[in-house]
Amino acid sequence: MEKILEVNDLHVSFLTYGGEVKAVRGVSFDLHKGETLAIVGESGCGKSVTASSLMKLIPTPPGKISQGSIKFKDRELVNLSDKQMRKIRGVDISMIFQDPMTALNPTLTIGTQLTEGLKQHRNISNKEAKIKALEMLDLVGIPYPEERLKQYPHQFSGGMRQRIVIAIALICEPDLLIADEPTTALDVTIQAQILELFERIQQETNVAIILITHDLGVVAKVADRIAVMYAGKIIESGTKHELFYEPLHPYTQGLLNSIPRLDKKGEKLEPIDGTPPDLFSPPQGCPFTARCPHAMVACEKVYPPRYQASEEHYGECWLYDERVKKYQSS
Amino acid sequence: MLKYTIKRFLLMIMTIWIIATLTFVLMNAIPGSPFNEERTSNEAVQANLEAHFNLDQSPLVQYAGYLKSIATFDYGPSIKKPNDSVNDLLSRGFPISAELGIISVTVALLSGVVLGVIAALRHNGIIDYLAMTIAVLGISIPNFVLATLLIQQLSVNAGVLPVATWSSPMHMILPTIALATGPMAIIARLTRSSMLEVLTQDYIKMARAKGLSPMTIIVKHALKNALMPVVTIMGTILAGVLTGTFVIEKIFAIPGMGQYFVESINQRDYPVIMGTTVFYSAFLVVILFIVDITYGFLDPRVKIHKEEGN
Ligand SMILES: Nc1ncnc2c1ncn2[C@@H]1O[C@H](COP(=O)(O)OP(=O)(O)OP(=O)(O)O)[C@@H](O)[C@H]1O
Ligand code: SF4
Ligand SMILES: [Mg+2]
Numbered sequence: 160m161e162k163i164l165e166v167n168d169l170h171v172s173f174l175t176y177g178g179e180v181k182a183v184r185g186v187s188f189d190l191h192k193g194e195t196l197a198i199v200g201e202s203g204c205g206k207s208v209t210a211s212s213l214m215k216l217i218p219t220p221p222g223k224i225s226q227g228s229i230k231f232k233d234r235e236l237v238n239l240s241d242k243q244m245r246k247i248r249g250v251d252i253s254m255i256f257q258d259p260m261t262a263l264n265p266t267l268t269i270g271t272q273l274t275e276g277l278k279q280h281r282n283i284s285n286k287e288a289k290i291k292a293l294e295m296l297d298l299v300g301i302p303y304p305e306e307r308l309k310q311y312p313h314q315f316s317g318g319m320r321q322r323i324v325i326a327i328a329l330i331c332e333p334d335l336l337i338a339d340e341p342t343t344a345l346d347v348t349i350q351a352q353i354l355e356l357f358e359r360i361q362q363e364t365n366v367a368i369i370l371i372t373h374d375l376g377v378v379a380k381v382a383d384r385i386a387v388m389y390a391g392k393i394i395e396s397g398t399k400h401e402l403f404y405e406p407l408h409p410y411t412q413g414l415l416n417s418i419p420r421l422d423k424k425g426e427k428l429e430p431i432d433g434t435p436p437d438l439f440s441p442p443q444g445c446p447f448t449a450r451c452p453h454a455m456v457a458c459e460k461v462y463p464p465r466y467q468a469s470e471e472h473y474g475e476c477w478l479y480d481e482r483v484k485k486y487q488s489s
Numbered sequence: 490m491l492k493y494t495i496k497r498f499l500l501m502i503m504t505i506w507i508i509a510t511l512t513f514v515l516m517n518a519i520p521g522s523p524f525n526e527e528r529t530s531n532e533a534v535q536a537n538l539e540a541h542f543n544l545d546q547s548p549l550v551q552y553a554g555y556l557k558s559i560a561t562f563d564y565g566p567s568i569k570k571p572n573d574s575v576n577d578l579l580s581r582g583f584p585i586s587a588e589l590g591i592i593s594v595t596v597a598l599l600s601g602v603v604l605g606v607i608a609a610l611r612h613n614g615i616i617d618y619l620a621m622t623i624a625v626l627g628i629s630i631p632n633f634v635l636a637t638l639l640i641q642q643l644s645v646n647a648g649v650l651p652v653a654t655w656s657s658p659m660h661m662i663l664p665t666i667a668l669a670t671g672p673m674a675i676i677a678r679l680t681r682s683s684m685l686e687v688l689t690q691d692y693i694k695m696a697r698a699k700g701l702s703p704m705t706i707i708v709k710h711a712l713k714n715a716l717m718p719v720v721t722i723m724g725t726i727l728a729g730v731l732t733g734t735f736v737i738e739k740i741f742a743i744p745g746m747g748q749y750f751v752e753s754i755n756q757r758d759y760p761v762i763m764g765t766t767v768f769y770s771a772f773l774v775v776i777l778f779i780v781d782i783t784y785g786f787l788d789p790r791v792k793i794h795k796e797e798g799n
Contacts, residue, residue, distance in 0.1 A: 216697055248700035261691040265790060266713045275709075276699035311789040327699070 160191040163334050163367055164213070169227035171205075171212050174220060178439045182208040184391035185227070190335070193365040195357075197378040197399075199414070200388035201435055206371045209388070210337045213369075214252050215244045232334070249276045253328035257340040259320035263312035269323055270308035277330050295326040298363075299356060318349035322356065329360065339371045354380050375418050379403065384471065387411050390435050390446035397472030407466065407474030409451045445477065453478055497781065501774050508770040509559055510552075512763055517548055555763060564764030569756045575764035578749045583768075585655055586734050586745035593665050594730050597672035602719065604673070605680025606712065612685060620677060627674025632733050636667035636740045653742040664741045668733050672726045676719055684715040713787065720784050724777040731773060 171183035183205045190196050198206050211217045212224055215236060229236040231251065236244070256262040263272060273295060274288040283291075289308070296304035299322040312320060321341060328336055338357070342350040358381060361368060372378060378385055378399070386396040387408065395408040406412045413431040433450035436442055445451070445458040457463075457477050466479035477483050546554075558564050564575035608620040630638075643663065644652040651660045687693065688711055696710045735747035742748075746765060753761035 214698060216694065245700040245702065248698055250700060254695075254698040256691050256695060258691060262695045264692040264696070264710050264714070266788060267710070275701065275705075279699070279701055279705070313790050324695070327695070 160193060162189055162191050163232050164188075164190040165228075165230040166213070167228045167230070169209065169212060169229065170225045171208050171217060171222060172225050173222045180438050181441055182222075182391055182438060183212065184441065186388075186391075186393050187227075188386055188393065188396065190367050190369065192334070192367055193361060195361065195368040195370055195381055195383045197370045197372060197382035197385045198388055198393075199371075199373055199375065199378055199385060201373065203438075204388045204435060205391040205438075206373075206388055207339050210254070210339050210369065210371055213335075213337060214248055214254055215239070215241070216248075216254070246280070249328075249333070250280045250331045251333055252335045252337065253331070253333040255321075255324055255328050255336065255338040255341045258344045259317055259324050260344065262324050263320055265312055268309055268311055269315075273308070273323070273327055273330060276327065280331055291330060292326075295330050296323070298329070298360070299323070299326045301326075317345055318352065321345060321349075321353055325353075325356065325360070329364065329366070332364065333366060335367045335369070337369045337371070340373075341370070342377060343372070343374070350377070357381055375414065387414070390441055391438060392446065392475070394447070394476070395474040397469070401469065401472040405468070405472070407468060407472070407479065408447075408476050409453055409478070410447050411474070413450075445475075455483070457483065494782070497778055501778055504774050505559075505767065505771050506556075509556070509763070509767050512766045513552055513555055516759060516762065517551075558760075558764075559767050564767075565760045567753075567758055567761050569753070569758045569761075575760050578761060579746065579764065579768060582744065582746035582749050585743060586738065586747060589655070589661075589664060589668065589737065589743065589745060590727075590730050590734050592661060593668040593733075594672065594727060596665055597669040597676060597726070597730070598719075598723075600669070601673040601676025602680050602716070604677040606684055606707070606715075608677065608681040609684035609688065609715075610707070617681075621681070624674040624677045627670045628678070630670070632667050632671055633736050633740060635670055636663070636737060639663045639667055640740075653740075655741070655743040655745070664737050664743060667740075668730060668737045671733070672730055675722070675726065679719055679722060680715060683718045684711060687711045687715045690714075717784070717788055720780060720787060724773075724780045727776050727780075728773055731769060 166189070167187050169183055169186045170181070173180040173182060186205075186209055188196065198209065200206055208217060208222070213229055213231075213236075215224070217224070224237055227237065231247070236247070239247075263269075270289070270292060273292040274285075277283060277288050277291060278285075292308060293304045296307060301307055301319060301322055307315075312323075315323065325341075341357075342353050345353060354377060357368065357370075360366065368381075370377070370381060382399050384396065384398050385402045386393045387402070387410065388394070389410050395402065395406065395411045402411065403415065406415055410431070417430045431450055436446050436449065442448065442459070443462065444460050445454075445463050448454045448458045451458065455477060463475050463477040464480060465473050465475050467473045468479075562576075564579075567573050567575055567578060570578070604620045604624070608617040611617045640652055640663065643650045650663050651657075654660055655664070693706060693710055696706045701710075734745060735750060737743070738745045738747035739751055746769075749761060750765045752758070753765065
């Protein structure tokens with residue numbers, strides 16, 4: 160499959176009164192056409208900042224991409240101007256936000272909000288735009304699209320609004336869709352419907368999806384690959400199967416142990432104790448040291464090297480280092 | 490919406506009636522009569538005059554006559570200006586006052602919104618601080634102080650603008666500045682804070698993610714939402730400007746309604762006082778009504794809410 164996104168050693172920080180928040184500290188990943196990559200991790204680990212950086216939508220100032228590269232279809236985005244980025248936003252890369260109740264403008268009709276991006280980017284008549292809008296509403300499963308176009312966001316339920324947000328994101332047929340916790344604000348049955356919608360859309364349009372979530376249930380359902388973020392870094396990444404069945408990193412293992420499972424009834428859930436490190440002055444060694452049950456002296460001092468378990472699967476933890484293994488067995 | 494409009498209309502009539510009644514009660518509660526100071530006239534002449542203006546009748550009869558005059562928009566003759574009816578005074582003075590008021594409100598609204606938006610977009614920048622300093626000054630300096638300052642500096646010392654009256658556009662500049670600065674400052678501050686709030690909303694992020702230009706985002710997505718609170722306080726602003734015209738007209742010797750009104754209070758010219766009060770309160774209540782309806786048009790949620798609420 161064709162590679163459409165290549166992120167390399169991305170660093171993003173925010174200059175605040177309290178100092179520099181290093182929100183993303185060297186993130187790298189690729190994405191192929193039609194693929195779904197899930198980025199998971201605790202609150203504050205830098206998932207949303209990573210996502211916004213891909214579209215260069217972080218507030219600048221205080222935010223800044225301080226290092227690294229984002230290659231979208233072989234084009235470097237990091238040094239593009241805002242004007243150049245505007246031609247990419249909504250057209251090549253689209254974004255869906257967490258809360259459908261606030262993502263739509265309360266004073267504009269759904270029709271206006273659906274078609275304005277299309278009209279901005281394509282040379283298209285009002286009539287054609289409307290036809291396309293009706294098509295999109297139909298695609299995301301909104302009945303009576305003709306009447307619905309004239310209505311305002313408050314006339315829709317949360318699930319409906321998220322469908323509309325998805326329709327807006329897809330109307331210019333982007334190659335990449337970034338969804339930042341698209342189901343977190345919805346109740347469980349609606350969540351399932353929206354996830355099904357993602358799968359169907361992906362089959363129909365072959366769009367690549369980056370799905371940000373901290374719900375491993377969602378991940379299990381739709382992801383092809385998973386990247387686990389911790390304190391601004393991807394500490395483990397691999398296919399869904401590899402990550403769920405052979406997690407490398409103690410943090411990933413902790414995450415998996417903290418979700419309830421139907422097949423292991425009665426087993427105690429173990430939430431991970433402690434909190435992630437402060438991103439003003441992240442530790443130089445492994446950021447998980449303070450919470451890790453296997454922490455060693457080396458962990459605190461030096462950041463662990465990457466351990467490549469398979470072509471796709473890697474983890475960044477000292478436990479898999481040859482020297483440590485040798486030392487432990489002796 | 491129709492039901493709501495009718496309800497608001499009835500409420501409006503009620504409000505005017507209450508204001509009219511309060512004015513009547515207050516007028517009657519103050520001791521004395523319009524003819525007290527005219528020491529030259531003897532008892533008989535005074536009694537005659539009182540009879541002519543129905544002032545010898547019981548308060549209830551006077552009240553009834555008064556309500557009738559309001560309902561028919563005929564406030565009767567002025568006591569102190571025998572050749573003029575109250576309606577004459579209103580039709581002569583009100584257009585000038587209205588002109589002053591409308592120009593000032595327009596200037597205040599436009600400059601306030603522009604200042605507020607620029608300050609919000611340059612949040613914490615030099616322009617922001619400058620704009621907000623002007624705003625704080627504008628709010629804290631009373632219009633009559635500003636008016637005297639302007640006359641002193643620009644007319645008397647610099648001699649660039651005329652001192653008083655309302656005879657040409659040049660004459661209108663100082664009174665307008667004096668009257669508009671306060672409201673402008675209030676509007677600027679409100680626009681700024683509400684704009685700042687709106688700019689952090691998800692739908693603005695979403696608009697950016699669509700690749701819209703900054704101008705489209707500000708005008709189409711942010712401004713309409715940010716102006717909502719400004720529309721709500723427009724009623725208060727208008728009331729402030731309205732009372733402000735009285736003071737400003739007096740200072741700049743503008744022959745508007747304010748002059749007659751202030752004069753009529755000093756002279757106890759009952760028909761003029763009551764006529765003007767009722768006229769102005771009716772005017773204000775109508776404006777508030779219009780503001781409310783406008784709000785419904787700006788914010789689609791309001792209409793529904795009120796329909797359901799009634
Ligand atoms: N505008 C900003 N100014 C300063 N710091 C910021 C800003 N935006 C994000 N951060 C910081 O960056 C870090 C990462 O935030 P981010 O929103 O990416 O977390 P997240 O992983 O998406 O968390 P959540 O699951 O809660 O959405 C946080 O520590 C946050 O405080
Ligand atoms: S490097 Fe050390 S502290 Fe970090 S996860 Fe591995 S064992 Fe734990
Ligand atoms: Mg987030």
